[in-house]
Amino acid sequence: MAHPAHTLFLPHPHNNHRAKLLWPRSILILIGLFIMGRSIVDITIGLLPGVLGYASQIDAAKVIELTNNQRLNAGLEIVRSSPELSQAALAKATDMFANNYWAHVSPQGTEPWTFVSNAGYKYQHAGENLARDFSSPKDIVSAWMASSTHKKNLLDSRYQDIGVAVMDGYINGVETTIVVQMFGAPQTSVSRIASSTVDALPVLASEKIIPSSGLSPLDLSRSWSLAFVILILFALSLDWIFVLRYNLIRISGKSWAHLTYFAGMAIILLIIRQGIIL
């Protein structure tokens, strides 16, 4: 009688020459277990807000500097830090935390331009980029540049002013850092000469930075996902070795193909960065 661990991981006459872990019903069980584990994480976040989170200290001035570097590279004039737009960005970030949403338009229907007008900035053109959960200003600007709509805002020649706010807080019980970037062109536009120096006056939304718990939801989810992928890769590798060694013939998919697919998924899991843009 084969040991249960052998039949679970190794091809054997007792498991019809296919590791039990790779049987269709086992895959279904694995799918169920994975969803159950993820649900526990989500429920924990809902019941114990603040247990998981990701807060970082993003330098708003650096976001402005990197934005202007991109504009200079594209042959555009730099945008100057505007106290009104910074105020508008701060108001937008505060509103998102207060009303627990992550969107350009609030659940009450408040558009970004409302915050711009309320801050006293009379605009002819205005734009907004959002980012959350990033660890560095460089990653934020890179992500915006990789998205056509955000890049369009960043490299819009009509904009003359910029305001950036960075704020820590909780959305849906998860600690997070939000970055709001507002662009604007005033109604009475005065032509300016491009300057290589950035006159940045960033607004840091809170003087007291909420310390990060250090346990990011992404890291926890990533570990959970990786555990499953490693388990499958291990079982498939053993299966492949046994098929090659004993020249087993059976009606099944190709283990090396499954291995390639799951190796790809493992790489994707490792390269996914923290951070979302909107």
Next chain:
Amino acid sequence: MKKPLRHLLDYLVLCLLVSTGIVLILIYNGNPIFQRFVVLGLSLIYIVWGIVHHLKEHTYHPKIVAEYALFALLGSIIVIGLF
């Protein structure tokens, strides 16, 4: 075409598809909606690749298609759960 050579060609195609998916994920880091589509697309293509490969090998069987579909479903759920 000889069988080992045909195997190698199919394997190279699969590697190319998976690599393309990885590169797209890397380029669109920070854009989870697009990344979700990339993972779903890659998983669907993987099922199609499995069907085509086994048809060419004359080893096609619905059980095999179900196996590819289940592995693709598990892979997609594991990765998409992260976005």
